[in-house]
Amino acid sequence: MPVSSLTASDLAQVTRVAELIRSHQSFLIVGHVRPDGDCIGSQLALGLGLRALGKQVRVYTPGPLMRHLTFLPHAHMVETALDMSFEPEVTAYVDCGGRDRAGQDFEPRGRIINIDHHLSNDHFGDAAYVNTRATAAGEMVYDVLQHLGVELTADIASALYLAIMADSGSFKFSNTVTRTFEIVTELVRAGASPSWIASEFYDTQRPGTLWLKGQILSHLHYECEGRLCWAEITQEMYERAGGESCEPEGLVSELRSIEGVEVSVLIHELAEGGARAGIRSRGTWDVNMIATELGGGGHRNASGCFIRGNYPEVRDRILDVARRHLAQPPAAQQVTAG
Amino acid sequence: MPVSSLTASDLAQVTRVAELIRSHQSFLIVGHVRPDGDCIGSQLALGLGLRALGKQVRVYTPGPLMRHLTFLPHAHMVETALDMSFEPEVTAYVDCGGRDRAGQDFEPRGRIINIDHHLSNDHFGDAAYVNTRATAAGEMVYDVLQHLGVELTADIASALYLAIMADSGSFKFSNTVTRTFEIVTELVRAGASPSWIASEFYDTQRPGTLWLKGQILSHLHYECEGRLCWAEITQEMYERAGGESCEPEGLVSELRSIEGVEVSVLIHELAEGGARAGIRSRGTWDVNMIATELGGGGHRNASGCFIRGNYPEVRDRILDVARRHLAQPPAAQQVTAG
Structure with a gap:
């Protein structure tokens, strides 16, 4: 055998x-x-x-x-x-x-x-x-x-x-x-x-999915000296792309793979208000801690959360928590929160 | 062994x-x-x-x-x-x-x-x-x-x-x-x-490369009932992205993989004037014929050409040849041109 x-x-x-x-x-x-x-x-x-x-x-x-x-x-x-x-x-x-x-x-x-x-x-x-x-x-x-x-x-x-x-x-x-x-x-x-x-x-991508991916990739936000990369998909973007089924797969992981980026966050505005977010990291950053603080969870390098409420406020809250974690070195993050 | x-x-x-x-x-x-x-x-x-x-x-x-x-x-x-x-x-x-x-x-x-x-x-x-x-x-x-x-x-x-x-x-x-x-x-x-x-x-993509990719993906042109997909990268886009080294790899092949697309063309404006183009197809379309007509060449499903001159004119010429080929069924294309 x-x-x-x-x-x-x-x-x-x-x-x-x-x-x-x-x-x-x-x-x-x-x-x-x-x-x-x-x-x-x-x-x-x-x-x-x-x-x-x-x-x-x-x-x-x-x-x-x-x-x-x-x-x-x-x-x-x-x-x-x-x-x-x-x-x-x-x-x-x-x-x-x-x-x-x-x-x-x-x-x-x-x-x-x-x-x-x-x-x-x-x-x-x-x-x-x-x-x-x-x-x-x-x-x-x-x-x-x-x-x-x-x-x-x-x-x-x-x-x-x-x-x-x-x-x-x-x-x-x-x-x-x-x-x-x-x-x-x-x-x-x-x-x-x-x-x-x-x-x-x-090889069966839909035009709407590629358009949406294009919009996201050309509107990426870099913060914390380029270590944090985030993007959002609003309901308006989904509508123009042809609905939420046009969500590009694996995009939040792709953002993590950019030179210098340590943590990536992709925020989706929900039709019923609020947001869900995918959070990814590479190396030692524990994004499960970020997600847990936001009421979500997952794994060390791949987590997510789901928050109801007013979209812009929810989005800013997610980003604030991510920024605060990234303000300290990864080792300190673990000690403080662990 | x-x-x-x-x-x-x-x-x-x-x-x-x-x-x-x-x-x-x-x-x-x-x-x-x-x-x-x-x-x-x-x-x-x-x-x-x-x-x-x-x-x-x-x-x-x-x-x-x-x-x-x-x-x-x-x-x-x-x-x-x-x-x-x-x-x-x-x-x-x-x-x-x-x-x-x-x-x-x-x-x-x-x-x-x-x-x-x-x-x-x-x-x-x-x-x-x-x-x-x-x-x-x-x-x-x-x-x-x-x-x-x-x-x-x-x-x-x-x-x-x-x-x-x-x-x-x-x-x-x-x-x-x-x-x-x-x-x-x-x-x-x-x-x-x-x-x-x-x-x-x-996983080492540059921010400029992703921005450029995003610009292209959100500005794709579909013609011939969606069977032809084309895009262009102008010198202005290269400048904003950080230079021609920011060219996203494999993009013209990715465009070929969109639902319904049979031929994809990615046109690059050259700093010295004119354009180079990558041309891809899937299935029976022979894009080598399109490239040959434009003074280039390559393989059946992957070809390219390089044309000097005024950029907008060169771009339009490339697209006109591609459109003409796509106006006939693949079998006819072969009989006519072969």
């Missing part, structure tokens, strides 16, 4: 999931709301794999299913309306950090499988494979299908490639490790086309 | 290069003008590898050496001023499509090695390894070092990872194949850090 073995603990989990799959015949595979490339790719690969074993399979996500997620072979298998007459023996959650991620109204039927890599996952279900070291849920579906002896067809490989490529930021995030590339090698060998998948997934 | 074997023809070339290296003691490793990640990564890896064999090595590129290329361990080995007193037994060209790519004034000394993957390479030198199927020159340096039995240290692996990541567009271009990932797996196993290298290489 060219791919590194699983740890004993992971193998035990995979074995239990595989046993539950082998001993049942009908499956509902569910993903999370606002599915991403990992979610759809993992669901589709598991669905195709179980069908190859002769199982009855339906694949469901609450959606919305964006165009850049529906290019894969057999993507039409993914349903966004739940057929209530379907009574599966097993409900398999994929890439869901918790049961509630499959939608508020969703009720599982039959026994429950849980395949996921989120820290928040509490190992719910009758058979759970939770591996927070996995690059993507797709990598874990790969493990399960290998254990089941499912042949790696080009269609399954393509779905898994999408999952891993998407959740690793095209192999740029820190979850990209040796085993990631070991598996990807097998996927490409089995027929996944890296350039085709990347092109279908990334 | 976990990495696929070379073809017999490639192996014969690698063997000759390795023999020439084994039988000599001092080397000058040269790259091309405006070196990119592949060039610097390949040069550095070859330099470190030959030093590990006890050879005397100097590494030279005519430059300029941008900041995002100098983060690797031992990057200080790369010199941009040539020490004329150094008399190497061998000059090794890396990633140079021709001898002239190492700079107009550069004269090789001693015997010549040529390691490159460009179509234009005519196999010059005493020992040439030219492989146009290689993802990057870095992949070929990997082949040579493996053949020489050089240990893959973390520093060599990091340099090769940069080379392959950069020339594959972070594994998005069509040169990304099974062997790419086989080699990358070995590099990461040897200690290359994908996220660190990607962050150092990609």
Whole structure:
């Protein structure tokens, strides 16, 4: 086997999931709301794999299913309306950090499988494979299908490639490790086309999204000697761009990557008043502290908050807190607030 | 060996290069003008590898050496001023499509090695390894070092990872194949850090570059029912952004990736008058025909031209030719012009 073995603990989990799959015949595979490339790719690969074993399979996500997620072979298998007459023996959650991620109204039927890599996952279900070291849920579906002896067809490989490529930021995030590339090698060998998948997934930008991105990039604000970079998206901008679905993805992280910038803040005016903000840092700045002070939270280098109220006042409050943190060195920030 | 074997023809070339290296003691490793990640990564890896064999090595590129290329361990080995007193037994060209790519004034000394993957390479030198199927020159340096039995240290692996990541567009271009990932797996196993290298290489954007990108993205022109997208960068915009070095990389390709766009054109006003234009297409449009009609050329999906004269007139001429081509279906375009 060219791919590194699983740890004993992971193998035990995979074995239990595989046993539950082998001993049942009908499956509902569910993903999370606002599915991403990992979610759809993992669901589709598991669905195709179980069908190859002769199982009855339906694949469901609450959606919305964006165009850049529906290019894969057999993507039409993914349903966004739940057929209530379907009574599966097993409900398999994929890439869901918790049961509630499959939608508020969703009720599982039959026994429950849980395949996921989120820290928040509490190992719910009758058979759970939770591996927070996995690059993507797709990598874990790969493990399960290998254990089941499912042949790696080009269609399954393509779905898994999408999952891993998407959740690793095209192999740029820190979850990209040796085993990631070991598996990807097998996927490409089995027929996944890296350039085709990347092109279908990334190269479908809407004119309104690019216009909005352009407006933001040409109106960036630099403060604190260039260490703080912030920008805002107002409702007026959203209206001109074609609505909030035109929000450019990953922009607040891109702002963090500017020379000299240590903390970036992207503030969105909300239609109902107030704002939500994404806050990012690199290096030692703990932006979770900034977000926590604003009633939000997250991780050390990536946090966010959501504040109701008068927009200009809320925006200024967010910026004031960020400025105050940046006025002291990162080490002092930790000591003071920690 | 976990990495696929070379073809017999490639192996014969690698063997000759390795023999020439084994039988000599001092080397000058040269790259091309405006070196990119592949060039610097390949040069550095070859330099470190030959030093590990006890050879005397100097590494030279005519430059300029941008900041995002100098983060690797031992990057200080790369010199941009040539020490004329150094008399190497061998000059090794890396990633140079021709001898002239190492700079107009550069004269090789001693015997010549040529390691490159460009179509234009005519196999010059005493020992040439030219492989146009290689993802990057870095992949070929990997082949040579493996053949020489050089240990893959973390520093060599990091340099090769940069080379392959950069020339594959972070594994998005069509040169990304099974062997790419086989080699990358070995590099990461040897200690290359994908996220660190990607962050150092990609996350160093200048404020002026982002402002310019923002201006362009919020002033895109769509014509021919949205199939043609064009934009311009005037000298006034360059001046405000901080000079022509603030040109955003890869932008004309990004414009091609907008929903519905088939051909993209980015026109740069030149300081000395006239314009240069990058022209990109996806699918069946042959933009080489558009560029050829304008006195330029290139490839089917990526071409360019350079025209002297009055800027507004030159810009309009470029756009008129593009519009005329897009007025007919791609098949007809080929029949008429081919």
